[in-house]
Amino acid sequence: MITSRENSRMKNLALLMKKAKERKARKLFIAEGIRMVGEAPADWIRGVYAAESFGERRQEQELLARLREGADKGGYLVETVSDAVFAAVSDTKTPQGILAVLKIPEYCLSDLLSKENPLLLLLEGIQDPGNLGTMFRSGEGAGVSGVIFDRETADLFNPKTVRSTMGSIFRVPFLETEDLMQTIHELKRAGVALYAAHLDGSVDYDEPDYTKASGFLIGNEGGGLSREPAEAADARVRIPMEGRVESLNAAVSASLLLYEACRQRRRQK
């Protein structure tokens, strides 16, 4: 059992929790909690750490048994950590006592375009980790084929973001693009119609037909989409707003657009 925060594995965990740079360099991230660890794909797992007191409830025992069973095949260890050390390394106030170190998966654009009539979400400079996570969650619910984000977007592997995806990070393919405009042009060549969420949009968001290959461009919370991607889109769509509301929350906007596409696609079936 690991009983010291000075243990080199614990120091490494703390770095992976806190530093985006460390996660990026090592291509690893952390998922914490029964639900998240339980939903993590087996072949992503690189290590599991359980608190000393974890395993008292039946649900906990079952998860531990499953993780130990997969350890040999997966080539990872399941290690026990004292409750105090676990609490120190945990990102949550009331730790559930289980976390896994996972590999960051690598998708390519063709993974995101493999379904018929793909539905994509393209993000430019989303700042709030909770918003990013919520977009993955709503995205999976609405049947998104993938999420593409630029380098200015918040770190997807930040523990808060991972948590707020509610597990969708394990199932929704994603891609960080170094050049959003280049990706936009590739998507257009692949026949994906792009719609920019824009306050000055000329079309209400529920007017275009999203049943064919489509993608929604969502900009930064404060400033919205920058000019270039907005102009490259096939149409700028606006979500009507009453009262004195200047804009909606970015995750809400993305969810409204994705669910409008989902609604149209359901009706067509």
Added chain:
Amino acid sequence: MITSRENSRMKNLALLMKKAKERKARKLFIAEGIRMVGEAPADWIRGVYAAESFGERRQEQELLARLREGADKGGYLVETVSDAVFAAVSDTKTPQGILAVLKIPEYCLSDLLSKENPLLLLLEGIQDPGNLGTMFRSGEGAGVSGVIFDRETADLFNPKTVRSTMGSIFRVPFLETEDLMQTIHELKRAGVALYAAHLDGSVDYDEPDYTKASGFLIGNEGGGLSREPAEAADARVRIPMEGRVESLNAAVSASLLLYEACRQRRRQK
């Protein structure tokens, strides 16, 4: 100029920032930042505090001039506070240097029902301040007539919630109910059709006709609506979810429902 955190007004401000009980007892809350203070209704203002360095930019000068102009009529003072003391009392990491103490307005049910075909949001036990604020923001955008919440719902006047309404708190009438079921029965008697957002809903959310007086019931983030209000609703509606998503973020669910009502009402015009 106030230069000490021990000043009795500063102590009072700190209490109003931090303590829901204090806000409730004194029927006061705080709005912070240029945008929020600028949008606050003049007759809600009970006091204004500006940091020493506030007023350097033109936008700041204009706001200060307007607040000072209203001070006599409104019977409030505009006080200057040293930057250090302002930063200590502020709820934000990078304070904008302006805050206002505002009265908590009191609405009654008839205020929320005064429009033709009202559209209401009813909340049970919403826990996350950001979600509550976002619901006000989306609600105003979708044309909601009012938001009703029970006593288990997070405090609307928490600085984080106030901020996340993006000013909608000033324009959307609201009501805290001591007895959600009683309010539900009153609304039904008033002819408002109630729809419960429910994972086991029997109807897709875009099927009912929301163009007449309607209300959406949204439950707690973790557990959803409790049995009684869900059963009292005229229908339980579900938002279809693909993949392995078990539920959507509560603010996203509320926004999807409200915007579906908004979409139907726009199309009818």
